[in-house]
Amino acid sequence: MKSRPASLALDRQSRAWALAAAAAALLPLLLQLPATLALTTGTAAVLTAWIAWSRPVPALLRAVLAAAMLLAVFWVMGSRFGRDTGCGLLAVMLAIKPSETASLRDGRSLVGFALFAPFAAFLLDQGPATMALGLLAALCALLALRRMADLEAGLADIALPLRTRLWALLRLIAVGLPLGLCVFWLFPRLAEPLWGVPERAIARPGLSDRMEPGQWVDLMADDSPALRVQFFGAVPAPQERYWRGPVLLDFDGRAWTRPDWLQGLEVQPATRQATRWDYQIDLEPSDRRDVVALELPVGAPEDLRLAYDYGLQARRPIAALRRWRMQSAPASSFDATLPAVLRQRALALPRGFNPRTLALARQWRQEAGNDDAAIVSRATRWINAEFGYTLDTPLPGHNGVDEFLFQYKQGFCEHFSSAFVVLMRGAGIPARVVTGYVGGVRNRIGGYWVVRRMDAHAWAEVWLRGRGWVRVDPTAAVAPERIYDTLEDRLGAGGQDGGFGADFGSLREVGDWLRRGWNDLVLGFDANRQQQLFKPFGLDKLDPGRLGVIFAVLASAVLLGMAWLLARGEREADPLLRAWHQVGRRYARRGLGPEPHETAQRWAQRVARHDIANGPVLLTLSERFAHARYARGVADVAPLIRELRRHRPQALRRL
Structure with missing residues (x-):
């Protein structure tokens, strides 16, 4: 039995192509990892490639490096x-x-393993940049495999221009592109996924069912988009653009949390104002279930659940871009009666915390009597007169609300909303913390609104007799002259008018508009849009069965076309034959192309009888071609292939 021959050793060019393909595949994944890990991994990759360039790394050193x-x-x-x-x-x-x-087999293994990296990057981000880098990695991998195939076939010495190799690969990709588009558009999609995407070990900054000191600093420093909104009709004024998220009811002296049992209650009845907002929301992945909506949502869209406090939750963690059409209308009043169990929870405060705040609240109650609205107004006037806004705040101690109200008197929405609700509860007014986003910036190119994670905000709601829950934003009560430190200042965006800031803002709008287009055309193409794909052709919403039939017919036609093209290419798999046929096509443009029945030498003789400039050269090439293709024992055809690819007929000189 013959032993299996050893794999060929990689030459320098093949090794370089393999390493380049691995680097291109690793790049999109590194861009999605934490900066520390990405920098460490990238440095290790460069050092490993440099050490292993000449010879493999010893096994012991590899084990230490892996550990x-x-x-x-x-x-x-x-x-x-x-x-x-x-x-x-x-x-x-x-x-x-x-x-x-080190060997050819190792090189192919490296390239094949590297292709898993771009696919892994799609688990963390599905944006156009990740897709472009993934396609670049796939192209580099194909070029590397093509180079290693030439090495195995003994054609490594043929110095083909990169443009020639790239063009050949692009033609191959073009053959399979119609099938890929057919699968993307027509393969029946499921409304619900068969499985969920695993959760992340490191959570994204975002809204959650918990708010504690210091937690929001990272969230408010993130200027990436949280959602994009397209309004249909009227656009709410800035003071109405409160995007309602989790409502936090329980307080343990340090953190506010949302009770799970509250989500099972029926929605509290409310009398709506005549104003109604109609809009579409594109929510970026958060790996959480919470969905924000303009106050207050009218019902729950598909796949969402509307809780008692008008908070929306999805059935599954939002691991990919999601889109919903919603309607919202402000509430003029709620049900006149607050259930006893909710009143008790909305007044509850932990024992042994913030005695000065509670004493002040009791004093205000005695002075105001039964006028709850007067107490609320007094608190906002106090904030306006004495408090300032800043992000530079120390972490609170045991009595954090007392420290904020009577010592620092400076903070941001996390401090204002928490202290305000504690003060109201101490005065006997049911109150709760509401988290979400506020505001948004209009993209002038696309005509939609972008709400960023840095727009995260916390405000309060108090229960007033005859009105029900009323929104109070204590942070907005801060006087403008006492706003000392904002996110815009820290990001260098504050006060820029024109110059580089304006140019950067325009570029940013263009980039976000392109990202939204990508979301709309690719990420937002779900089962509902697929079923309406043929509506312009007079076919209404297609059921999965009819869609499957259309897909099968078109996919079969595409496969037949691919089979014909591949079979045509297989007939010219020999690089020498391909080069010779290229020469024939060049002469055909001058009216001297070969006839189907002519041999190579007879065709060259005919050209020589009509063209004294090119005939002798073509005769010599035809003799060498016939000898290389049909004679046995020809060792090296690489020089002939190079000459055939370089040969161009000169200006025709007829006899």
Whole structure:
């Protein structure tokens, strides 16, 4: 039995292509990982490739390097295993994979393993930049595999221009592109996924069912979009653009939380104002179930649940872009009676916390009597007269509300809303904290509104007799001259009018408009839009069965076309034959192309009888071609292939 021959050793160019393909595949994944881990992994990848360029890294050193990289992943990600932890492990394994790449088989293994990295990046981000980098990585991988195939076939010495190789691969991709588009548009999609995407070990900054001191600093420093909104008709005024999220009712002296049992209650009846907002919301992934809506949503869209406090929740964690059409209308009043159990929870305060605040609240109650509205108004006037807004605040101690109200008198929405609700409860007024977003910036190019994570906000709601829950934003009561430190100031966006700031803002609008277009055409193409795909052709909403038939017919036609093109290409799989046919096509443009029945030498003789400039050269090439293709024992055809590809007929000189 013959032993299996050893794999060929990689030459320098093949190794360079393999490493380039691995680097291109690793890049989109690194851009989605935490900065510390991405920098560590990228540095390790460069050092490993440099050390292993001449010879494989010893096994002991590889083991030490692998252990160090695994420790780096769990040091950054923590012990909890999630989607980003798995992607981090894949990245570090790919970074040290070149340490054992020496043979042709190793090179192909490296390229094949590297292709998992762009797909892993799509688990963390599905934006156009990630897609473009993923396509670039796939193209580099194909070029690397093509180079290694030439090495195995003994054609590595043929110095084909990169443009020629790239053009050949693009033609191959073009053959399969129609089938890919057919699958994307027509393959029947499920309204509900068969499985969920695993949660992330490191959560994104975002709204949650908990608010505690210091938690919102990271969220409010993130200027990435949280949602995009398209209004149909009237647009609410800035003071009405409150995007309602989780409502927090319980307070333990430090953190506010949302009770789970509240979500099961029926929605509290409310009398609506005549104003109604009609809009579409595109919500970015948050890996949470909470969905924000303009106050107050009229019913729950599909796949959402409307809670008693008018908070919206999805059935599954939002791991990808989601879109809903909603309507909202402000409430003029709620049901006149607040259930006893809710009143008790909306007045509850932990024992042993904030005695000065409670004493002040009791004093205000004695002075105001039964006038709850007077107490609310007194609190907002106090804030306007003495308090300032800043992000530079120390972490609170045991009596955090007392410290804020009587010592610092400076903070941001987290401090104002929490202290205000505690003060109201101490005065016997039911109150709760509402979190969400406020405001939004209009994109002038697309005509839609962008709400960023830095627009996160917390306000209060108090229960007043005859009106029910009333929104009070204590942060908005701060006098403008006492706004000392804002996010715009820290990001360098405050006060810029014209110049580089204006140019950057316009570029940012263009970039966000392109991202929204990507969301609309690609990420937002779901089962509902697929079923309406043929509506312009007179076909109403298609059921999955009819859509499956259309897909089968069109996919079969595309496959037949692909089979014909591939079979045509297979007939010219020999690079020498392809080069010779290219020469024939060049002469055909001058009216001297070969006839189907002519042999290579007879065609060259005919050209020589009519063209004294090119005939002798073509005769020589035809003899060498016939000898190389049909004679046995020809060792090297690479020089002939190069000459055929370089040969161009000169100006025709007829006899």
